[in-house]
Amino acid sequence: MKVLVVGVGGALARRVALTLREQGHTVIGIDRRPWWDHPKDIAVHEVDIRKRAAEDVFRTQRPDCVVHMATVNALTAGGEERARINLGGTRAIFEHSVAHGVKHVVFVGRHTYYGATADSPLYHTEEEPPQGMGRFPELADLVAADLYAANMLWREPKLTTTILRLVYTLGPSQTGTLASFLKGKRVPMVLGFDPLFQFLDEGDAARAIALAAVKTLRGIYNVAGPPPVPLSSIVRETGRTPVPMPEPLLAGLLGRFGFPRLPRGALEHIKFPIVVDGKAFREATGFKPEVSEVEALRQYRRMTAPR
Amino acid sequence: MARDDSIKSLVDRLELPWNELGVDPYGISKKHLVVFFTALGFLYRRYFRVKAVGAHHVPKRGRAMLVGNHSGGYAIDGAMVLASMLLELDPPRLAQGMAEKFINQLPVGSLWSSRCGQLTGLPEHAERLLRDERLLMVFPEGARGTAKLFKERYSLVDFGTGFMRLALKTKSPIIPLGFVGGGDAVPTVYNSKTLGKLMGVPYVPFTPYGLAAPLPAKCEVHYGEPMLFEGTGDEEDVVIKGYVEQVKQRIAQLIEDAKSARGGVL
Numbered sequence: 001m002k003v004l005v006v007g008v009g010g011a012l013a014r015r016v017a018l019t020l021r022e023q024g025h026t027v028i029g030i031d032r033r034p035w036w037d038h039p040k041d042i043a044v045h046e047v048d049i050r051k052r053a054a055e056d057v058f059r060t061q062r063p064d065c066v067v068h069m070a071t072v073n074a075l076t077a078g079g080e081e082r083a084r085i086n087l088g089g090t091r092a093i094f095e096h097s098v099a100h101g102v103k104h105v106v107f108v109g110r111h112t113y114y115g116a117t118a119d120s121p122l123y124h125t126e127e128e129p130p131q132g133m134g135r136f137p138e139l140a141d142l143v144a145a146d147l148y149a150a151n152m153l154w155r156e157p158k159l160t161t162t163i164l165r166l167v168y169t170l171g172p173s174q175t176g177t178l179a180s181f182l183k184g185k186r187v188p189m190v191l192g193f194d195p196l197f198q199f200l201d202e203g204d205a206a207r208a209i210a211l212a213a214v215k216t217l218r219g220i221y222n223v224a225g226p227p228p229v230p231l232s233s234i235v236r237e238t239g240r241t242p243v244p245m246p247e248p249l250l251a252g253l254l255g256r257f258g259f260p261r262l263p264r265g266a267l268e269h270i271k272f273p274i275v276v277d278g279k280a281f282r283e284a285t286g287f288k289p290e291v292s293e294v295e296a297l298r299q300y301r302r303m304t305a306p307r
Numbered sequence: 308m309a310r311d312d313s314i315k316s317l318v319d320r321l322e323l324p325w326n327e328l329g330v331d332p333y334g335i336s337k338k339h340l341v342v343f344f345t346a347l348g349f350l351y352r353r354y355f356r357v358k359a360v361g362a363h364h365v366p367k368r369g370r371a372m373l374v375g376n377h378s379g380g381y382a383i384d385g386a387m388v389l390a391s392m393l394l395e396l397d398p399p400r401l402a403q404g405m406a407e408k409f410i411n412q413l414p415v416g417s418l419w420s421s422r423c424g425q426l427t428g429l430p431e432h433a434e435r436l437l438r439d440e441r442l443l444m445v446f447p448e449g450a451r452g453t454a455k456l457f458k459e460r461y462s463l464v465d466f467g468t469g470f471m472r473l474a475l476k477t478k479s480p481i482i483p484l485g486f487v488g489g490g491d492a493v494p495t496v497y498n499s500k501t502l503g504k505l506m507g508v509p510y511v512p513f514t515p516y517g518l519a520a521p522l523p524a525k526c527e528v529h530y531g532e533p534m535l536f537e538g539t540g541d542e543e544d545v546v547i548k549g550y551v552e553q554v555k556q557r558i559a560q561l562i563e564d565a566k567s568a569r570g571g572v573l
Contacts, residue, residue: 118411121431122333122421192414194422196334227324227332230422237328247414271417273334294327 002026003213004063004102006049006093007070008042009033011173015206016067017042020213028061030054031070049089058096065104065213068093071145073110073177083141090145094152097159104160106212107149111165111198111222112177113142116272122196123277126165126220136265150220162212163220165276170300171202178234181270182300187235188259188270191244194232195273200225201291201299211285224278226293231270237297238304247271314344317399322368331424333436335401339422344393351390354523355383355488360568361530362395365482370437371533372474373402373444375484376558377452379460380493380512380519384486387526388444402444403436405429409507430469437477445470447551450509454498460490461562466555468547475550476540480533483554485561488526491572493519527569529561 005017008029021027021042029035029044038044043061047053049070070089072082090107097105113130114120121128130147133140152161168178178199181187200208200223208223235242245253247267255261281287291299318340329337351357365371373392378384385404392402405428410416426432436443446452447466455462474481495512503510512519534557536550 118417119408119427119429121429121435122426123431123435190414192416192418194418196421227326227330228334229326229328229330230334230336233328233330272411273421292327 001065001214002028002061002063003065003067004057004061005029005067005069006089007031007068008044009035010069011175012169012202012205012209013067013069014038015202016069016209019206019210023210023214028057028063030057050085050092054092055096058100058102062101064102065106065216066093066097066102067106067108067209067213068149069108069209071109071142073142079138086141086145087148090148094149094156098156102159104162104213104216105149105152106162106164106209107146108164108166108209109146109149110142111167111224111276112269112274113139113146113165114274114276116195116268116274118272120272122273123275124222125277126222126280130165135268136263138263138265153219160216160218162217164209164212164223165220166200166205166208166223167225167276168197168199169202169205170199170296172303173202174304182235182238182240182304184258185240186243187240188250188253189231189235189242189244190250190267190271191246193271194230195269195271196228196275197231197234197273198224198228198275199293199296200289201296204289204291207290208281208285208287211287212281215285217284221281221284222276222278223281223287224276225289226296228273228275229293229297234297237294237301239301314348315341317393318344320398321393321401322398323401333424333426334421335424336422339419340401343419343423344390347386347390348394351387351394355387355492355526357387357391357488357526357528358569359391359395359528359530360565362391364530364532365392365396365400365442366480366533367396367398367400368440370440370477370479371442372437372470372479372481373442373484374470374481374554374558375444375446375486376463376562377446377448377455378486378489379453379455379457380489380495380521381453382446383489383492383521383526384528385444385446388484388486388528391528392442400442402442404444405433407450407509409509412507430473433473434477437473437479443479454510454512455490455495456498457490457494457496461487461566463555463559466551468544468551471536471547471551471554472540475536475538475542480535481554482533483531483557483561484528485531485558485563485565486526486528487562487565487569488524488572491524492521492526494522495519524572525569527565529565529568531557531561
């Protein structure tokens with residue numbers, strides 16, 4: 001099978017590309033960002049997905065499957081530009097796929113789209129609408145991209161579409177939402193709250209995404225790994241020190257004195273859990289994470305000295 | 308402390324799928340349970356001197372629904388039922404209640420309720436716990452039940468019907484329970500909804516001596532035989548209400564039994 005990984009410059013996307021290549025698939029990649037040391041047999045096209053040159057890759061390479069990992073999740077990225085990339089990029093990928101005979105598109109989204117609120121169920125299932133933007137408007141473009149991708153299930157019945165809502169990842173790349181949060185030696189928490197966090201080892205996450213591509217799944221699937229763990233345990237097991245602070249104080253400190261610059265809504269994500277039920281995905285693919293939650297944390301502790 | 312050790316060993320014997328850190332998939336933590344049940348155990352054994360009758364009716368394993376009455380003030384009854392499931396059953400079981408929504412919004416309240424398995428009262432939670440073969444604790448009177456005044460302490464207010472539909476849908480046995488003593492421990496004469504609103508809780512109970520600190524009244528809880536109803540949960544309201552009435556009558560009887568067995572209040 002010929003697989004095009006869009007956003008292949010990202011750490012997780014590279015691992016997906018390498019995993020698929022190891023399984024004997026032909027892999028090509030698109031990203032604005034370079035991948036300097038990519039294997040020779042993975043052709044990487046340094047183009048913007050929204051530009052003409054990207055469509056040429058679809059036209060000339062005619063991939064069977066496209067894995068869309070080109071959404072920008074970092075909240076530090078400017079709001080409007082980010083929205084343009086996330087929505088415009090997603091639209092371009094689906095349009096090119098339909099126009100150039102792609103059979104299967106995998107949209108890799110995040111579990112955070114479900115939103116963190118005090119009165120939502122602990123385990124989110126795929127039937128629930130993503131409502132992350134209620135308290136956290138900065139997530140709106142990502143939620144919209146997820147819903148746009150889901151539209152394809154009925155708008156383009158000939159195309160097989162998979163929407164993945166993947167939990168946080170943790171691994172050697174030390175990138176991603178959870179890894180950024182764990183960057184310092186001391187990790188801020190909201191006093192009196194200790195939400196459950198769910199994460200997958202990077203290798204396991206890459207295997208799960210590759211599985212979704214290979215199994216040609218149709219529909220929306222939560223991708224969860226081992227059971228969730230309280231945030232305080234994550235902080236301690238990775239060798240950091242939790243620093244609980246009253247919410248108003250923490251809100252005032254964001255963006256100052258070395259604290260991360262985060263939108264106010266992000267505080268909800270360290271007050272309330274976002275946990276997903278990954279049963280449907282497990283049953284459809286037989287996916288089983290190889291690294292337990294505790295092992296993933298200990299590995300992370302060994303590979304990262306807190307800066 | 309010998310007592311702490313025994314609570315610790317009881318928590319160790321809970322048959323829950325702990326991970327290496329002593330946390331289960333719902334975020335229940337052994338460490339927090341030990342602290343929580345050490346406090347509850349003291350209240351149960353020494354302060355309210357709770358007597359539990361018929362705890363053997365609770366199945367040792369598998370899904371079941373404890374359904375009982377609120378007896379006044381705030382959920383002393385719920386806390387004591389939790390304690391009795393740990394202290395009186397062999398093997399001990401963790402009953403999981405359905406907490407009022409405001410609790411999860413409060414700092415500390417949010418943390419402790421989730422670490423002790425007392426999830427927010429949502430139908431999704433109740434169904435998931437039962438399908439996971441857990442022991443669910445339900446008070447179908449809801450907050451109206453804890454708002455009972457002293458003179459109403461042995462009465463029952465209207466029961467919701469959600470629990471019955473859920474029991475039918477998940478084919479879970481109902482273990483009825485009657486609890487007495489909570490109304491004597493917190494002899495409410497007035498509930499202030501205005502003050503409640505200011506504090507973010509449904510109401511604040513007042514007693515003849517002012518704030519509602521509980522008095523050391525003797526409490527008694529009687530568990531009845533499991534009741535299993537046949538159905539799908541999609542039945543007409545009349546049918547469901549008929550089943551709910553049967554449970555309510557059974558609970559009223561258990562309250563009467565507990566009342567006469569308890570003797571004095573002190």
